[in-house]
Amino acid sequence: MAEIKAxxxxxxxxxxxxxxxxxxxxxxxxxxxxxxxxxxFFFSKLNxxxxxxxxxxxxxxxxxxTMVMVSGEIDFSVGGNIGLTACLVALLLSKGLPxxxxxxxxLSGGLLMGAFNxxxxxxxxxxxxxxxxGTMFIWRGIGYTLSNGESMxxxxxxxDFIGRGFxxxxxxxxIVLLVIIFVVTYVTMSHSKWGRKIYAIGAxxxxxxxxxxxxxKVKFVSFLLCGATAALGGLIxxxxxxxxxxxxxxxxxxxxxxxxxxxxxALGGGRGQILGTLAGVLxxxxxxxxxxxxxxxYFYIQIVQGSVLxxxxxxxxxxxxxxxxxx
Amino acid sequence: MEKVEKKYSAFMNFLRxxxxxxxxxxxxxxxxxxxxxxxxxxxxxxKGIFNNFAVYxxxxxxxxxxxxxxxxxxxxxxxxxxxxxxxxxxxxxxIMVPTPVVFLIAIAIGCLVGLINGLxxxxxxxxxxxxxxxxxxxxxxxxxxxxxxxxxxxxxxVQNLGRIYIGNVFPITTVYIIVAFVIxxxxxxxxxxxxxxxxxxxxxxxxxxxxxxxxxxxxxxxVISGFFCSIAGLLLxxxxxxxxxEYGTGAELxxxxxxxxxxxxxxxxxxxxxxxxxxxIIIQTISNGMVLLDVPVFMRxxxxxxxxxLVISIDAIRNRKNxxxx
Numbered sequence: 001m002a003e004i005k006a007x008x009x010x011x012x013x014x015x016x017x018x019x020x021x022x023x024x025x026x027x028x029x030x031x032x033x034x035x036x037x038x039x040x041f042f043f044s045k046l047n048x049x050x051x052x053x054x055x056x057x058x059x060x061x062x063x064x065x066t067m068v069m070v071s072g073e074i075d076f077s078v079g080g081n082i083g084l085t086a087c088l089v090a091l092l093l094s095k096g097l098p099x100x101x102x103x104x105x106x107l108s109g110g111l112l113m114g115a116f117n118x119x120x121x122x123x124x125x126x127x128x129x130x131x132x133x134g135t136m137f138i139w140r141g142i143g144y145t146l147s148n149g150e151s152m153x154x155x156x157x158x159x160d161f162i163g164r165g166f167x168x169x170x171x172x173x174x175i176v177l178l179v180i181i182f183v184v185t186y187v188t189m190s191h192s193k194w195g196r197k198i199y200a201i202g203a204x205x206x207x208x209x210x211x212x213x214x215x216x217k218v219k220f221v222s223f224l225l226c227g228a229t230a231a232l233g234g235l236i237x238x239x240x241x242x243x244x245x246x247x248x249x250x251x252x253x254x255x256x257x258x259x260x261x262x263x264x265x266a267l268g269g270g271r272g273q274i275l276g277t278l279a280g281v282l283x284x285x286x287x288x289x290x291x292x293x294x295x296x297x298y299f300y301i302q303i304v305q306g307s308v309l310x311x312x313x314x315x316x317x318x319x320x321x322x323x324x325x326x327x
Numbered sequence: 328m329e330k331v332e333k334k335y336s337a338f339m340n341f342l343r344x345x346x347x348x349x350x351x352x353x354x355x356x357x358x359x360x361x362x363x364x365x366x367x368x369x370x371x372x373x374k375g376i377f378n379n380f381a382v383y384x385x386x387x388x389x390x391x392x393x394x395x396x397x398x399x400x401x402x403x404x405x406x407x408x409x410x411x412x413x414x415x416x417x418x419x420x421x422i423m424v425p426t427p428v429v430f431l432i433a434i435a436i437g438c439l440v441g442l443i444n445g446l447x448x449x450x451x452x453x454x455x456x457x458x459x460x461x462x463x464x465x466x467x468x469x470x471x472x473x474x475x476x477x478x479x480x481x482x483x484x485v486q487n488l489g490r491i492y493i494g495n496v497f498p499i500t501t502v503y504i505i506v507a508f509v510i511x512x513x514x515x516x517x518x519x520x521x522x523x524x525x526x527x528x529x530x531x532x533x534x535x536x537x538x539x540x541x542x543x544x545x546x547x548x549x550v551i552s553g554f555f556c557s558i559a560g561l562l563l564x565x566x567x568x569x570x571x572x573e574y575g576t577g578a579e580l581x582x583x584x585x586x587x588x589x590x591x592x593x594x595x596x597x598x599x600x601x602x603x604x605x606x607x608i609i610i611q612t613i614s615n616g617m618v619l620l621d622v623p624v625f626m627r628x629x630x631x632x633x634x635x636x637l638v639i640s641i642d643a644i645r646n647r648k649n650x651x652x653x
Contacts, residue, residue, distance in 0.1 A: 120636065124640045124644060125643045125644075126636075126639050126640055127593050127594075127639075129456070129593065130583075130587055130593055130635070130639055131636060131639065133580060133583065133584075133635070134633070134635035135632065135636060136632070137580075137628050137629070137631055137632025137635070138628075138632035138633055138636070141625055141626065141627070141628030141629030141630075141631075141632060142629055144624075144625030144628065145623065145625045145626055145629065148625075149624075149625060246625075254460060254464070257460075258460075261457060267456065267457065268454075298471075299467070299468040299471030299472075299474070300468060301468075302467055302468035302471075303464065303465050303468035303469065305464045305468075306460075306461040306462060306464030306465035306468070309457060309460065309461040310447060310453065310457070310458060310461035310462070310465075313453045313454070313457050313458075313461075314447070314451045317451055317452045317453055318451065321452065
């Protein structure tokens with residue numbers, strides 16, 4: 001991989017812009033075609049708003065997971081985190097705790113889960129794929145234990161507002177959250193010292209360490225934030241469905257990781273953009289929504305899901321190979 | 328970073344894998360289970376333990392080969408499911424394809440999936456995790472083409488494939504696993520393919536520079552994985568007596584846990600089948616013990632995850648050669 005990195009440095013700025021721009025062009029084209037083919041249902045308020053709500057928690061988690069992935073690590077435990085948070089929220093609400101306190105506890109729980117992942121990866125030094133697959137089991141299992149495998153009602157004014165509330169009576173609150181998270185992560189990654197550090201660590205951890213970056217601290221904080229946003233995603237999903245189920249978020253890690261990779265983030269780290277992730281999330285969510293509207297069976301959607309992932313990454317790889325040959 | 332890697336004897340190398348830690352935990356659990364449950368040491372229970380791990384053991388054999396070569400195969404559960412349901416459909420009364428042909432078709436399916444995985448990973452150059460994550464979804468989707476046929480296995484030969492006990496005690500499936508593990512151990516140790524595979528897992532660029540046909544070896548490793556998945560698929564339909572599209576779901580994680588606990592290094596270059604076999608027995612015993620101890624079904628997931636995290640953490644701490652700076 002070393003020889004590829006050199007090529008990337010030379011043509012970095014230009015190629016990144018191109019990739020993200022291409023994704024947005026694809027997105028607009030897809031949206032146009034789907035609106036026409038899927039008329040009158042696809043482009044209607046009844047479809048667009050729920051679709052955006054459903055994509056909001058995927059996008060929120062994807063944005064922060066992008067930071068983790070750019071730093072060269074991965075977090076597969078976000079789906080389990082959602083399940084645990086959902087059960088925790090429903091359980092605490094059934095005990096009669098006030099909504100705002102439940103939100104605080106849920107987010108702190110997310111921070112704790114993130115801290116545990118971060119500790120495993122940075123302090124103990126476990127491979128993050130294996131560590132987070134393990135914690136994925138643990139979170140999901142604790143979720144099942146808390147709820148005893150049942151789904152519990154989670155109705156409370158504060159919780160309801162997170163997923164189903166409106167700002168100024170028109171803008172859904174999850175969309176507001178999505179926009180806020182994307183703006184914050186975009187500014188962090190592209191215009192702050194912290195973001196530079198994350199890119200540097202992903203490209204070459206040893207060099208970053210030697211140039212004075214506290215690699216472990218940066219990675220730990222990324223995991224911490226990832227845990228907290230996954231819990232926020234869990235809150236949104238609980239609110240949208242009005243129940244806390246341990247099955248919430250099952251398999252979501254694959255959708256999220258696919259979106260991020262579709263957005264151009266390299267698995268080994270060092271390369272990736274928040275805007276690309278946004279495009280990836282939008283493209284995949286719109287695609288699956290369209291297929292559902294067109295009455296396609298779920299197993300066909302699964303086939304499409306897998307094929308899209310492989311096809312997209314292939315085009316990236318082939319384009320990179322061509323760029324390398326040019327240099 | 329270090330200058331010269333110290334030479335260790337085979338025994339010392341074994342001590343450096345997670346397996347000894349695992350055996351320690353295992354002994355504690357064994358004593359715990361034997362003391363608290365009087366059924367644990369019953370012959371009927373031990374027979375069950377050994378027969379239960381057939382599918383995961385066979386799949387683990389192939390995935391271990393892939394992982395030693397630095398690859399990753401997450402599509403195994405789906406591949407086993409596909410081979411299983413296709414064979415089950417072909418064995419249905421109104422189709423009646425001869426059994427040997429069905430077996431050949433199942434094996435061909437597995438090898439084909441492995442070949443496709445290998446070609447995408449080596450020729451296109453996609454990360455193996457992503458590729459097999461994609462094929463996992465695709466193949467599982469294909470399995471659902473036959474979702475409403477619901478074939479039952481009435482063929483006696485196929486039924487016996489995964490259910491016979493030798494001398495009424497020793498399950499034949501364990502024989503399959505041992506045979507597979509022994510053959511693969513010999514292949515990896517004494518053939519050129521095996522040595523090349525370890526070299527590729529250790530350092531792929533180096534292997535390429537040394538003139539090893541990296542792509543070909545890697546593709547073969549994925550085909551081997553696919554082959555064992557198809558055998559596992561046949562065992563699945565044999566043991567469960569029917570063909571369902573969801574068979575084998577989640578097997579990839581179980582198998583990954585077993586292999587990692589067995590001391591195969593993620594990233595390749597290190598690993599042996601003895602460790603994987605021990606890990607296989609241990610995981611199954613622990614699952615079984617938890618059933619006998621009436622541990623709530625949901626807690627078992629937690630325990631399995633915690634075990635993985637614990638063993639890997641201990642392994643990481645023990646094998647830390649020098650202070651980890653980043």
